[in-house]
Amino acid sequence: MEGMWAIILAIPYTLLVTAGAFLVGFLLAIPLALARRSKVAPVRGVAGLLIDLARGIPPIVWLLFIFFGLPLLKIKMNALEAGILGLGVVSAGYLAEIFRGGLLAVPRGQFEACQALGLGGWTSFVEVISPQALRAMLPGLATYFIGLIKDSSIASVIGVTEMVYTATTYARNSADGIYTFFAAAAVYIVLSVPFGLMARGMEARMQVSSR
Amino acid sequence: MADTVPPGRYSGKRDIRTDAVNYAIELGAIEKTFAGHQVLKKVSLRVKQGEVCSIIGPSGAGKSTLLRCVNLLEQPDGGNMVVAGQYLAAGRSHPRRELLQLRRNVGMVFQSFNLFPHLTVLENIVLPQRRVLKLSAEEARERGAELLKRVGLAEKADAYPAKISGGQQQRVAIARALALEPKVMLFDEPTSALDPELAQEVLAVMKEVAASGMTMLVVTHEMGFARTIGDHLVVMEDGAIIEQGVPEEVMTNPSEERTRKFLSAVNR
Known part of the structure; x- marks a missing residue:
């Protein structure tokens, strides 16, 4: 029973790592995705390289680099911050590609209509292109977010006291430790299923307005 | 128009009102090449203020490309133009301010x-007006x-x-542009994606816009529109203008064999 309580108390950390990493990834992914579409070839190349680095290195390695490596450069952060940053970097790589796909889904005619009407670049992006790209990106974003809820458990290796860390600790000190993992599994299901349903609901709503 | 100018304004001087024509669009030797293929071969064209100029011709003739050069959706590689009083030379990038001014007009x-x-x-229709x-x-x-x-779409x-x-949708698009x-x-081929029946309602709106005195450059396959609403007809083929003139004359008595062929193909 104690184990159950420990898991429940760890839920906020799981959510914090997930939401924090998603936010960091989202913010980093916007410039990356735009740079991928740049007219300047070197800018495209550098953005592509960064995306490949973010996605190509396993998340666990990113976390170890950031948590144990950055202090060597006199950049200190606690486990939670390192976990959010590390998973955020990985997310940036994936989200940038999801964004790029979303932008590709917006027909060329929409960009041309903006140009022909004399709408500025910022207005076009914010008011015309992004809402349409977002609609195309929604399934990908939801899938990634659900994946991230589960991947947040990787932060346990650097000592973030989220659910898996807590379950592991508890299991080491008790005979029926396996049950806390069942509890953690149940919580992951409870967290991810509603997000999936919500995303499907949002998609359906958005389609009503466009189709 | 002449009698609306205040009397005496040009007294003693050569009367520029009668012998100078106002052109809304003047294209001079516009050239455009896509991947080694020359789509426009030094095309020159003048469209008078308030005139409806139709461009016809087989697909691949460069009609749409020419049209898109006028508002610089397509950057010409050579030539120059004056659009609504704004001079634009090809072969250089245009500053944002210049592009926005052009697209305002x-x-x-x-x-x-x-x-x-x-x-x-x-x-x-509201968004562009606001921004x-x-x-x-x-x-x-x-x-x-x-x-x-x-x-006709208030409801x-x-x-x-x-x-x-x-x-x-196309009528809304016209309203959005007019706003x-x-x-x-x-x-740019405004009725090509429409069933004939729906095309007619769009053409009716275009006719009304033309009657309001708007200068219009229309790439079209609607020979009826070009003949009855158009003031000027331009026939393009293979990146060049092969014939132009009063629509009725060009259509009934084309001077070019290629025009004749194209017309008989579309009127079949």
């Missing part, structure tokens, strides 16, 4: 309508509603583009 209607699907019909003309929301809505009435203001027919009070309107 030139409205465009696309074959695929290109309405913004996430906005209602009225919002489609380009900097009008208040209230004023933009008021003018938008008026324009929708003009194209569709709150519908999303996907909920109305192609013909209605910015352009001096010139470009139409």
Whole structure:
């Protein structure tokens, strides 16, 4: 029973790592995705390289680099911050590609209509292109977010006291430790299923307005 | 027009009102090459103020490319032009301010309508007015509603583009372009994606716009429109203008064999 309580108390950390990493990834992914579409070839190349680095290195390695490596450069952060940053970097790589796909889904005619009407670049992006790209990106974003809820458990290796860390600790000190993992599994299901349903609901709503 | 000029204004001087024609569009030796293929071969064309100029010709003739050069959706590789009084030379990049000025003066209607699907019909017309003309929301809505009435779609203001027919979408697109009070309107095969029946309602709106004195450059396959509404007819083939003149004359008595062939093919 104690184990159950420990898991429940760890839920906020799981959510914090997930939401924090998603936010960091989202913010980093916007410039990356735009740079991928740049007219300047070197800018495209550098953005592509960064995306490949973010996605190509396993998340666990990113976390170890950031948590144990950055202090060597006199950049200190606690486990939670390192976990959010590390998973955020990985997310940036994936989200940038999801964004790029979303932008590709917006027909060329929409960009041309903006140009022909004399709408500025910022207005076009914010008011015309992004809402349409977002609609195309929604399934990908939801899938990634659900994946991230589960991947947040990787932060346990650097000592973030989220659910898996807590379950592991508890299991080491008790005979029926396996049950806390069942509890953690149940919580992951409870967290991810509603997000999936919500995303499907949002998609359906958005389609009503466009189709 | 001449009698509206204040008397004596030009007294003693050569009367420029009668012998100088005002051109809304002047294209000089416009060239465009796509991947080694020359799509426009030094095309020159003048469109008078208030004139409806139709461009016809087989597909691949460069009609749409020429039209898109006028508002610089396509950058010409050579030549120069004056559009609504603005001089633009090819072969250099145009500063933002210059592009925005050009597009303030030139409205465009696309074959695929290109309405913004996430906005209602009225919002489609309101957005550019607010951002380009900097009008208040209230004023933009008021003018938008008026324009929708003009194209016969007042009752569709709150519908999303996907909920109305192609013909209605195109009429909204015309209203959206008109909302910015352009001096010139470009139409890129505005009825080609429509059933004949729906095309007619779009052509009716275009006829009304023409009657209002708008300068129009229209790439079209609608020979009826070109003949009855058009003031000037341009026949293009293989990146060049092969013949032009009064529509009725060009159509009934073309001087070029290639024009004759094209006309007989479309009138079949």
